[in-house]
Amino acid sequence: MYRHHEHQSLGQEQSASPTTSTERCIPIKRRLLNKFYSSKRTASAQANGRIPVSDAELSCHGVDHVEQAEALDLRKRKKATSSSLPRFKWESADRQEQASQQLQSPDTILEQCLRGVDPVTGRPTVQNVLRYHDLSKLSIGERTELDKMRDDEILAKYLKTACEQRDRALYHSESSARRPSNSKGTISTMLFDQEPNWDGPDNLGSRLSRKSSRADTFGRSNGSTPTRRHQPYESQSEVYSAIPQDLARMGSDLSTISVNDLWEPVNASQDLISVHHISSLAADESDNLPQIGNGSIRTDYEIPSNSRNVTLKQPKGEQHFVAHSCQRTTSHSNVSSGGTASSGEAEHLHVGVVERLHNHIENIVVKSEADTCSFAENGQNLTRATNAKRDPESKATVGVKNAAGGKCPICSDVVSGYHYGTHSCESCKGFFKRTIQNKRNERLACALAGSCVIILQNRKHCAYCRFKKCLDVGMKQEAVRGDRQRGGRSMYEGSSEQRRRLQLQTQQQQNEALGQIKKRKPRKRAPSTATQPPAGDRDDQSLEIMRMHPQQTLGHQERMPSNPVTSSASIPTTSTDISINPSTSTGSTTTTCSDSCDEYILYLRKLESIEATFFNPFGLPRISIDRCHSEKSLLTGSYYLMDHFCKKMPSWIEMLPYLHDLEVGDRSVLLKANWLQVLILTVCFRCHDNEGHLILPDRSHCDMMAVVNSVAILDIVRRMKQLAQKLQALKTTQDEYFYLKLLILLNSDVKNLSQPSRIRSYQEKVQEHLFDLGMAREGISASMKIGRLLLKLSELERLSHLIKEHLVFTQVAGQLGHRKYSNLEDMLEDY
DNA sequence: GTAGCCTTGAAC
DNA sequence: GTTCAAGGCTAC
Numbered sequence: 001m002y003r004h005h006e007h008q009s010l011g012q013e014q015s016a017s018p019t020t021s022t023e024r025c026i027p028i029k030r031r032l033l034n035k036f037y038s039s040k041r042t043a044s045a046q047a048n049g050r051i052p053v054s055d056a057e058l059s060c061h062g063v064d065h066v067e068q069a070e071a072l073d074l075r076k077r078k079k080a081t082s083s084s085l086p087r088f089k090w091e092s093a094d095r096q097e098q099a100s101q102q103l104q105s106p107d108t109i110l111e112q113c114l115r116g117v118d119p120v121t122g123r124p125t126v127q128n129v130l131r132y133h134d135l136s137k138l139s140i141g142e143r144t145e146l147d148k149m150r151d152d153e154i155l156a157k158y159l160k161t162a163c164e165q166r167d168r169a170l171y172h173s174e175s176s177a178r179r180p181s182n183s184k185g186t187i188s189t190m191l192f193d194q195e196p197n198w199d200g201p202d203n204l205g206s207r208l209s210r211k212s213s214r215a216d217t218f219g220r221s222n223g224s225t226p227t228r229r230h231q232p233y234e235s236q237s238e239v240y241s242a243i244p245q246d247l248a249r250m251g252s253d254l255s256t257i258s259v260n261d262l263w264e265p266v267n268a269s270q271d272l273i274s275v276h277h278i279s280s281l282a283a284d285e286s287d288n289l290p291q292i293g294n295g296s297i298r299t300d301y302e303i304p305s306n307s308r309n310v311t312l313k314q315p316k317g318e319q320h321f322v323a324h325s326c327q328r329t330t331s332h333s334n335v336s337s338g339g340t341a342s343s344g345e346a347e348h349l350h351v352g353v354v355e356r357l358h359n360h361i362e363n364i365v366v367k368s369e370a371d372t373c374s375f376a377e378n379g380q381n382l383t384r385a386t387n388a389k390r391d392p393e394s395k396a397t398v399g400v401k402n403a404a405g406g407k408c409p410i411c412s413d414v415v416s417g418y419h420y421g422t423h424s425c426e427s428c429k430g431f432f433k434r435t436i437q438n439k440r441n442e443r444l445a446c447a448l449a450g451s452c453v454i455i456l457q458n459r460k461h462c463a464y465c466r467f468k469k470c471l472d473v474g475m476k477q478e479a480v481r482g483d484r485q486r487g488g489r490s491m492y493e494g495s496s497e498q499r500r501r502l503q504l505q506t507q508q509q510q511n512e513a514l515g516q517i518k519k520r521k522p523r524k525r526a527p528s529t530a531t532q533p534p535a536g537d538r539d540d541q542s543l544e545i546m547r548m549h550p551q552q553t554l555g556h557q558e559r560m561p562s563n564p565v566t567s568s569a570s571i572p573t574t575s576t577d578i579s580i581n582p583s584t585s586t587g588s589t590t591t592t593c594s595d596s597c598d599e600y601i602l603y604l605r606k607l608e609s610i611e612a613t614f615f616n617p618f619g620l621p622r623i624s625i626d627r628c629h630s631e632k633s634l635l636t637g638s639y640y641l642m643d644h645f646c647k648k649m650p651s652w653i654e655m656l657p658y659l660h661d662l663e664v665g666d667r668s669v670l671l672k673a674n675w676l677q678v679l680i681l682t683v684c685f686r687c688h689d690n691e692g693h694l695i696l697p698d699r700s701h702c703d704m705m706a707v708v709n710s711v712a713i714l715d716i717v718r719r720m721k722q723l724a725q726k727l728q729a730l731k732t733t734q735d736e737y738f739y740l741k742l743l744i745l746l747n748s749d750v751k752n753l754s755q756p757s758r759i760r761s762y763q764e765k766v767q768e769h770l771f772d773l774g775m776a777r778e779g780i781s782a783s784m785k786i787g788r789l790l791l792k793l794s795e796l797e798r799l800s801h802l803i804k805e806h807l808v809f810t811q812v813a814g815q816l817g818h819r820k821y822s823n824l825e826d827m828l829e830d831y
Numbered sequence: 832g833t834a835g836c837c838t839t840g841a842a843c
Numbered sequence: 844g845t846t847c848a849a850g851g852c853t854a855c
Contacts, residue, residue: 426834430835463832479848481850484849
């Protein structure tokens with residue numbers, strides 16, 4: 001079904017209800033709204049797509065009998081007078097072509113706009129004149145003054161000015177651009193590509209002003225399709241005579257529009273105008289709306305050059321808005337950017353501005369009652385999504401507002417909790433998860449160049465825009481776990497856990513400042529860390545540092561200093577032993593150490609700190625194994641440790657320099673091949689006491705040699721103990737330990753690597769860093785030590801094979817069936 | 832592919 | 844044991 005506004009009756013309407021004082025005060029907000037919608041008209045759509053509305057349909061849509069009677073009465077009066085009012089003629093199909101040709105002629109556009117005539121429809125509108133004269137440049141005072149003027153007064157004022165400008169321009173140069181410079185790109189030429197459901201801004205106006213025009217809107221139900229042509233005025237006098245009538249047609253009660261007036265029930269197969277209507281509604285009202293159906297739009301839309309707030313860029317691959325297939329689009333939709341903008345401006349010309357602009361107007365109409373608001377002021381609203389990105393606090397605020405029981409900021413459904421960094425409903429949570437997990441976000445596209453408005457009823461229609469909105473409201477891709485680990489709490493930026501801890505931290509700082517700090521009780525399950533901050537806190541702080549210095553991400557090898565300053569020569573057993581102040585480093589003989597170098601060292605130690613959190617068995621939560629009174633308990637603890645290590649390892653190596661830069665596939669291959677060597681090195685480096693004894697995860701110093709009966713296990717334990725002693729004898733530093741891990745992981749000899757040469761070059765760089773480190777600290781004597789350290793890698797490899805064989809032969813999962821070690825099993829899959 | 836419900840597991 | 848935010852399952 002298609003509804004439209006009956007223009008023919010307007011003259012009569014005007015005569016029936018002469019201009020009142022309310023007409024003089026059509027607010028700016030209304031004009032902006034019309035300005036927006038008037039840019040979306042297509043003459044042909046109006047000409048060809050109109051279907052009369054029957055009385056039955058009227059009743060379907062809640063029009064009562066009184067209204068129908070009024071409508072019938074109006075129809076009779078219109079029929080009697082329509083022949084005497086041939087001001088508008090509905091154009092035929094060729095009118096569209098004619099209009100398009102007009103669009104391409106600047107002179108025509110100028111002329112039309114000077115006359116207040118819409119270049120597409122040929123109808124004079126005050127909006128066009130205001131647009132031409134760039135309403136957004138007006139001051140608040142000027143806008144207020146405009147509000148007090150009648151529209152025909154406004155037109156008269158600007159037409160006079162415009163004609164003078166035109167005459168001057170013509171006088172100076174016939175060939176130069178005749179439009180004032182500040183008007184570049186201000187003429188909206190948005191075309192709807194035969195959009196059958198678009199009934200134009202005037203009909204929106206009719207919906208908006210039911211009080212005055214409902215009868216007109218539903219008045220023509222005589223069963224015949226209107227065929228009048230709609231032509232531009234031929235003379236200036238004609239324009240002037242038509243303008244008051246046209247203005248009157250726009251409704252005299254616009255200043256009393258309520259939010260409810262913005263919507264009127266329409267057929268299920270509705271269009272973008274419906275979408276725009278809906279998004280103008282308050283969230284509560286939009287819930288009751290019918291499903292939005294298919295729609296397509298062609299937009300040749302230019303943004304006013306001074307609309308600096310509208311800077312959304314077109315997504316990659318859609319710079320020219322080549323239409324992609326889209327499940328919600330049934331008609332062909334070629335969305336093309338305006339062709340008259342310069343290349344620089346083209347960056348900012350985005351059809352998505354339609355939504356932004358619409359949101360902007362929505363803010364004016366729905367949220368602001370101040371008619372004198374300016375573009376600049378509301379530009380903040382216009383870019384609120386962008387601001388939300390920059391300002392996590394604002395998102396947090398939104399999140400609080402949308403907490404359980406609230407509305408999903410993406411689709412307005414019921415919020416089910418805090419998901420991936422924002423409060424959202426269950427379906428948007430699932431949608432976001434699926435999109436990331438299936439990597440679908442890399443191939444999503446929107447035929448409307450990302451301008452869809454997502455609501456509950458249409459959220460399934462455009463995945464691209466839904467996903468974009470998810471990101472806009474603060475969902476984090478990194479919150480979707482790459483390892484698909486279930487349960488637990490995540491610590492990505494913006495996670496609820498992080499927010500909670502930051503809040504706690506702030507609270508503690510406040511308490512500290514007040515001298516009211518309360519010592520926290522040591523945690524039972526991590527006795528060794530009783531004097532440390534909780535493991536998670538350390539992790540959190542470390543991640544925070546990394547976020548604060550993203551440029552120091554070690555994945556950027558060029559940031560790696562050639563002479564990194566060594567840390568303390570002593571071997572710290574916990575992360576708290578690591579000084580994060582580079583100035584406290586001992587043996588720092590580096591000649592030059594820039595700020596970036598200092599930051600690098602800081603970052604390096606933070607990485608180590610995180611590693612301690614990840615892998616330090618003393619910090620492992622819930623690792624409660626029996627004391628090593630039996631071989632079985634030893635194995636159980638070891639398997640648990642390995643399984644935990646396998647689980648944490650993937651996310652850990654993503655943070656490592658060089659490995660960060662590798663492709664996911666290569667990283668996975670390297671991880672699977674070398675994880676056990678890294679674990680052995682970790683255990684040998686961190687889990688031994690001063691006498692070289694291995695220490696169990698529960699911190700017990702038992703003699704493992706005494707409890708194991710298996711020869712194979714005994715050999716493993718013995719060799720690990722020897723390795724730990726050797727590392728200690730060499731006085732291996734934390735930095736050296738760190739580089740050894742990198743060398744283990746960057747093993748280019750592993751099969752199935754896609755970029756072995758790249759990995760080899762990375763490994764060589766790490767070797768250089770290791771040598772530079774030693775030379776800087778100990779001079780030439782360091783080469784001997786580093787040589788010995790490198791020899792330990794072969795011992796690590798042998799140990800790794802030994803343990804892997806043991807794991808495979810004993811069939812970990814089978815023999816210890818009551819407990820699953822799925823991560824460990826995955827790692828052993830291809831062995 | 833969607834969305835509602837269920838399971839999991841770290842933190843408390 | 845409870846909470847809550849992850850992932851999984853499954854009917855549609």
